[in-house]
Amino acid sequence: MTLIVAHLTKSFQNFLAVDNLNFIAEQGEIFGLIGQNGAGKTTTFRMILNLLAPSSGTINWSGQSIHALERDQIGYLPEERGLYPKMKVEDQLLFFGRLRGRSNHELKHDIDHWLERFELTDKRRSLTETLSKGNQQKVQLIASLIHKPRLLILDEPFSGLDPVNAGLLKEAIISLKQKGTVIIFSSHRMDHVEELCDHICLLKKGKSLFSGAIIDLKKQYGKINLTVRGPYSEKELRSLPGVVEITRKKDLFRLRLSSEEEARPIFQALAKDGFIERFSLDYLSLEELFKRKVAGADE
Template sequence: MLEVQNLNKSFGQMQAVENENFTINDGEILGLIGQNGAGKTTTFRMILGLLKPDSGSVLWNGQPFTRKDQDIVGFLPEERGLYLKMSVEEQVVYFAELRGQKPAVTKQKLDDWMQRFAVKGKRTDKIKDLSKGNQQKVQLIVTLIHDPKLVILDEPFSGLDPVNASLLEDGIERLKNQGATIIYSSHDMGNVEKISDKLLMLRQGKTVLNGATNAIRESFGDTRIFLQSPLTKSELLSIEGVLEVKKHQTGFEITLANADVGKEVFAAATTNGYIKEFSQQPPTLDEIFRMKAGVSHE
């Protein structure tokens, strides 16, 4: 279990992280979100001891997290770094040995991990001869092959296409099922919403969202409706409490002033009986992110 208690860090006059608190249990995933410069990377560096906080503490299983705990960590930094002239096997074995895993164990695992991430190349290939995407997959293998108990991933989905992003999601879920404690940052709210048990959002170093992902979404109310019915856009907008109607190929996306307006929309849509779709939901995590970050939807 990882506990972050009242962390504060400033650089000169800039408060990078202010009174940050969260807990991640074994077998849980926390998504850390926020705009660039919000304090995500600073948080990671304080957890790892690469930066000393001005105040506050980082605890692992109730004890201060120190350098001696580094072997249990799998860390993927935002700035990727591989030795281009080494082979895949040499690279992975080297970094795993730094984390205390014997070369023979790493070599035995390597083929399975390369297959899991669909690496196009052989273990004897030089890193420089792999495509950029496959180099990134090797970096992920380096991060995870020693079965870390604490996994910290700084923008792991950056540059991955949907297929490879799905492979990474599977890898993260597998570690979760093995009991690992996982924290990662991402600008892809779809990934965060899909796999994160908990969510922490920072804005200019301050915490603006903190809690279970589903609970955070539900706290905003069921103010989105996806509808397929004979009603027109103008008819929907005439219903009191309907704030916005967007036309899609198959129907409408409707934004409500509050969840109760959904009853009026449903009654109007079903006047003549059966309709193909009526789904009332909370805002998406992407919409919530934009609201909290002060970013326009336009």
């Protein structure tokens, strides 16, 4: 199962919301569609869901138009939530599951499973409006996957979740991936994207700035994050050739280098004065890359 988006474009009168977008999301991988607010993520999701018609381009599922995939095989967690506040949790999940063609008998076991997994068993007879924002988010997530979709789209799934519940969600996403669900999700939390995604597409004003494996994006800049611990002053480190920026956190100095090649002469310069307690070279984080590529820090 593979989702292929090719030359996808969507215009609203004189506004170009999505501009010649291309990406592939494959079975067994998690794909991240990321960008600032207004970058075109939700518009793209709505075209995949056939809620909006593309101006041009194609969306194919395993060699056929996405429209050939039954709607009941797609799950969608929108950024704007849509639960019924006066309905009990279990009744709500039964309702959404039956809308997707599953029977009460089929749903009962799965509802029990997901309520237990998300630590909501004691809330099954509670009205949705009485739940915390985080628990409402978990109920909404269960509603998006209770029908066992083959394609699952999650728009800001971590919104409102504390670290413990975010961990439960991550485990669930990985479990669905392992079972073969094609998962696309969008999040402003770059640490979650970096932890979960195999491939990403970076959007800016509807246009793709990068599409591919995260490691390939990192290699474009090289290993220019250098962490150092030792008997050095900030002034001394700042004077080293190739050091563009320096920050200090307790006893650690973090140096941003102009290029990966600058690391060796810096090591040699520091080593000749004695023992180096720590010298660690790494790629930029996805959050740093996001700021450079999407938020315009490179411009």
